Amino acid sequence: MPIPLPLGPTGFIRDDREKHEFLVPRRAFTSPEVLAAERERIFSTCWLYAAHASELSGPNAFVSRRVGGRELVISRDDNGELHGFYNTCSHRGAMVCRQKAGNSKFFVCPYHGWTFNSAGAMTQQPAESGFPEGFFSDGAKDLTHVPRMDIYRDFIFVNYDAHATGLVDYLAGATEFLDIVADQSAIGMEITEGNHEYSMRANWKLLLENSADGYHAMTTHASYFDYLQSTNGSFRTDFNPSDIGGTCVDLGNGHAAIEYVAPWGRPVAQWVPQWGEDGRTAVTQLMADLVARHGTQRAQRIAERNRNILIFPNLVINDIMALTVRTFQPVNEGYLEVNAWSLAPSEEHADVRKYRQYNFLEFLGPAGFATPDDVEMLELCQQGYQNLPEPMWNDISKGMSKAVNGSDDELQMRTFWRQWNKLMLA
Amino acid sequence: MTCTRTEIEDFLYHEAALIDEWRTTEWHGLFTEDAEYLVPPSENPDADKDTALFIINDDFHRLKQRAVRLTKRTAHAEFPHSIVRHMISNVRIVEQNTNEVEVHFNQVVYRSKRQITDTYVCYVRQRLVKNGDSFKIRSKRVMLATDTLRPQGRISIIL
Numbered sequence A: 001m002p003i004p005l006p007l008g009p010t011g012f013i014r015d016d017r018e019k020h021e022f023l024v025p026r027r028a029f030t031s032p033e034v035l036a037a038e039r040e041r042i043f044s045t046c047w048l049y050a051a052h053a054s055e056l057s058g059p060n061a062f063v064s065r066r067v068g069g070r071e072l073v074i075s076r077d078d079n080g081e082l083h084g085f086y087n088t089c090s091h092r093g094a095m096v097c098r099q100k101a102g103n104s105k106f107f108v109c110p111y112h113g114w115t116f117n118s119a120g121a122m123t124q125q126p127a128e129s130g131f132p133e134g135f136f137s138d139g140a141k142d143l144t145h146v147p148r149m150d151i152y153r154d155f156i157f158v159n160y161d162a163h164a165t166g167l168v169d170y171l172a173g174a175t176e177f178l179d180i181v182a183d184q185s186a187i188g189m190e191i192t193e194g195n196h197e198y199s200m201r202a203n204w205k206l207l208l209e210n211s212a213d214g215y216h217a218m219t220t221h222a223s224y225f226d227y228l229q230s231t232n233g234s235f236r237t238d239f240n241p242s243d244i245g246g247t248c249v250d251l252g253n254g255h256a257a258i259e260y261v262a263p264w265g266r267p268v269a270q271w272v273p274q275w276g277e278d279g280r281t282a283v284t285q286l287m288a289d290l291v292a293r294h295g296t297q298r299a300q301r302i303a304e305r306n307r308n309i310l311i312f313p314n315l316v317i318n319d320i321m322a323l324t325v326r327t328f329q330p331v332n333e334g335y336l337e338v339n340a341w342s343l344a345p346s347e348e349h350a351d352v353r354k355y356r357q358y359n360f361l362e363f364l365g366p367a368g369f370a371t372p373d374d375v376e377m378l379e380l381c382q383q384g385y386q387n388l389p390e391p392m393w394n395d396i397s398k399g400m401s402k403a404v405n406g407s408d409d410e411l412q413m414r415t416f417w418r419q420w421n422k423l424m425l426a
Numbered sequence B: 001m002t003c004t005r006t007e008i009e010d011f012l013y014h015e016a017a018l019i020d021e022w023r024t025t026e027w028h029g030l031f032t033e034d035a036e037y038l039v040p041p042s043e044n045p046d047a048d049k050d051t052a053l054f055i056i057n058d059d060f061h062r063l064k065q066r067a068v069r070l071t072k073r074t075a076h077a078e079f080p081h082s083i084v085r086h087m088i089s090n091v092r093i094v095e096q097n098t099n100e101v102e103v104h105f106n107q108v109v110y111r112s113k114r115q116i117t118d119t120y121v122c123y124v125r126q127r128l129v130k131n132g133d134s135f136k137i138r139s140k141r142v143m144l145a146t147d148t149l150r151p152q153g154r155i156s157i158i159l
Helices: A032-041 A167-171 A174-182 A204-211 A222-230 A273-304 A350-364 A371-387 A411-425 B005-020 B024-028 B060-069
Strands: A014-016 A021-025 A048-052 A061-067 A070-076 A082-086 A101-103 A106-108 A115-117 A122-124 A148-152 A155-159 A189-191 A196-200 A247-252 A255-260 A306-311 A315-319 A323-332 A335-345 A393-395 B031-039 B056-059 B083-096 B100-113 B116-131 B134-144
Touching (some): A032 A323, A174 A247, A174 A255, A174 A306, A196 A371, A204 A306, A204 A315, A222 A350, A273 A350, A306 A411, B005 B024, B005 B100, B005 B134, B024 B060
Antiparallel strands (some): A021 A393, A061 A070, A061 A101, A070 A082, A196 A335, B100 B116
8 A cells, every 4th residue: 555655765754864854744644544554554563552450350350442443352251361352243243342341251242142251252142043053162253362462560462463573572672661660569550440531633643752752841831830839849849950860762663761850749759748747658668668679779760760651652651740551542644542541559558649640630631731731732733734735844853963862852752753664664 | 598599500600601701710719718629530420539530630729720720821722712601401409508509410511612612511510608699619520421531632621
């Protein structure tokens, strides 16, 4: 299928390392043909985040949701083993599971009563005759499993390509950052009740770029910082602006992360006066536990540095004033759906949990003081791109002439686009 | 002295008018100092606000800052202001005593900007405190009567 983007010496992007210029064609955000190619070459070949193990709390638990554009059920069978299958009846294709989450030994298709167990295996159907005896006993009518499913530190991923490279190889250097997130708990992280399901009238790649963009913080989010200023005790008393020292790393395979120090409180584990003395006691204990488990240096990294982590193509884990797991997928080239969850240590102290959730919805939530402005920016970009064919290119060169990029440079976006380019040229 | 549905409606329409006219500072003045403004998760309207992830969970300070933010040009999602209109109906007094009234009602809020009009369908539970001839709001709990925040994508206005 032809991709309607001009091809140059470095492919669809202009990646000029001598001139320190990196350009991305705006049509990549607006073309239905580009999206069709992405569905084939990216969403059907890459590992996509599906669920967190904590969302499947025991045998016969399930969640059903769209992952990379396909409706899946992720379940545990009667023995607690994980399964991922398409939410499509093997009879005539109806969606079998109509609840977002729950616990059930069986899925019964409401159309003709075909019944499947929590491993997706067909167990019965109501007709007395009309099928050969034992027609489903060989598994031919079981719900179709996704070609690949694997789990890393409780993050469950699926891949629609049976021949894809293994998950750990795929994650490359990103495992270091997933470990820092998972290591925040001694007994396991959990997804909390309540998730945010929203949308943006913008191309999915715009949200990927925005999610680890340090450069936009002071302009887009000026009013959020005003809010923090006006809220007594929301800044750390020991924060020094010269501490920010952000870095950005290319983690391989299109993944990237920025890491930096910030003035806000972190539930794991930086106290701010707003959390009171009980909060201070809880956070001090938390820090002591981290040091005991991981040693001082790692504990300090976990507790005192913030991270925005991009896992190619569409998983964002922002470990900032709260911890979000965020995925998004294209519905069409100009509209995306987002799912965002709050992830926390399951043993978290009640006071800290309360402030974590406040922090989340003040900044990361779609009705807070920051994310609505991000939505606005991305929608303005998508509308700005309608002025094609002139002007043609986005410039994401910031930091290209530097040996090491900071958190407000654009290496993280270039890392994404270089991988995107490689897969689109394949 | 018991209040009537008409008195309650007058107050609710007044609150809506302040929001629709972008008189957000005056809107904030309608709340008591121990007030809360909540939008719980769609799948659990009775979720615990100290543990679950809400969509809005404002105490008096945060709801004031919400109102103040909307007066600034740097609240980009609402610069320039969108056109907003609340339609309120199905108002019922569920409970009242000498000091307080619990009111349940439905509302549809329209937000229009750059040729797109988004619709928020809600049912609301408000706890009002009698205040002379009028009321103050102690609790405003707005439940979205949609299973997701799509295609609206955000709540940058006051519901």
